[in-house]
Amino acid sequence: xxxxxxxxxxxxxxxxxxxxxxxxxxxxxxxxxxxxxxxxxxxxxxxxxxxxxxxxxxxxxxxxxxxxxxxxxxxxxxxxxxxxxxxxxxxxxxxxxxxxxxxxxxxxxxxxxxxxxxxxxxxxxxxxxxxxxxxxxxxxxxxxxxxxxxxxxxxxxxxxxxxxxxxxxxxxxxxxxxxxxxxxxx
Numbered sequence: 720x721x722x723x724x725x726x727x728x729x730x731x732x733x734x735x736x737x738x739x740x741x742x743x744x745x746x747x748x749x750x751x752x753x754x755x756x757x758x759x760x761x762x763x764x765x766x767x768x769x770x771x772x773x774x775x776x777x778x779x780x781x782x783x784x785x786x787x788x789x790x791x792x793x794x795x796x797x798x799x800x801x802x803x804x805x806x807x808x809x810x811x812x813x814x815x816x817x818x819x820x821x822x823x824x825x826x827x828x829x830x831x832x833x834x835x836x837x838x839x840x841x842x843x844x845x846x847x848x849x850x851x852x853x854x855x856x857x858x859x860x861x862x863x864x865x866x867x868x869x870x871x872x873x874x875x876x877x878x879x880x881x882x883x884x885x886x887x888x889x890x891x892x893x894x895x896x897x898x899x900x901x902x903x904x905x
Contacts, residue, residue, distance in 0.1 A: 727752050761804050764792050765825065777824040788822035801825035802832075814838055820847060851903060858887050864895055864904045871896055 724735045727748035734748035747753040759767065768790070770781030780790025780797040790797025802815045805827035809815060816838045819829040833841070842848045852860055859867075863885060870876050878896060882889040894900040 729753070729755055761792075761800050765797075765801055765804050768792065768797065769825070770823075772826075773821075775819060775821075776826060777819050777821045777829060778826040779821075780823045780825050784823055790823050790825060797823070797825050798830055801827055802830050816841060820845060851901060858891070859885060859895075859901075861901075861904050864901045867892065867895065868904075 721738060722735045723738045723741055724733055725741060725745075726733055728746045729752035730748065732748050736745055764782075768780055768782035770779040772778050782797065783791045785791055792800050796815075798817065799809060799815050802809060809832070812834065813832045814835060815830050816833045817824060817829055818831060819826075821829070824830075851857065867881050867885065871878065871881065876884075878892040879889055882892045885892075891900070895904075
């Protein structure tokens with residue numbers, strides 16, 4: 720039996736097989752390489768799913784996105800993958816933050832390393848996030864919170880009466896008076 724040799728399309732190793740296998744389309748040295756050949760490298764994933772560039776310079780992920788709009792590449796977030804491709808591994812305890820605040824953006828120039836605390840401070844400084852009236856369960860408005868605090872400070876009315884008057888739980892009034900909630904309202 721005649722044996723022919725070729726190079727594996729995945730690992731590049733030389734392998735031998737009967738000619739009829741090559742005629743049937745054999746391109747890999749083993750089933751392992753055949754299976755791995757379909758898995759894209761991080762660079763290939765970024766290249767495959769790079770979408771349009773916006774006028775702000777954001778390079779948008781054209782693949783699958785999660786509910787918050789972040790690109791998903793397998794089990795990884797696309798912006799994290801873009802950071803790894805451009806800058807190397809992400810150090811332990813750090814996350815990848817966006818300067819542009821655009822979740823599908825994978826432009827490495829728009830990304831920076833930071834802690835969770837850094838990311839939260841960035842969110843607060845840019846006035847993003849869910850707080851106050853933006854919380855879907857909020858029962859009070861900013862004006863009402865200001866009024867409640869003023870009335871309580873003047874000693875005109877107690878927390879229990881305020882809770883009844885505004886139709887909220889007493890705990891809600893106690894939390895906003897002690898500034899455990901509605902901290903942004905003066």
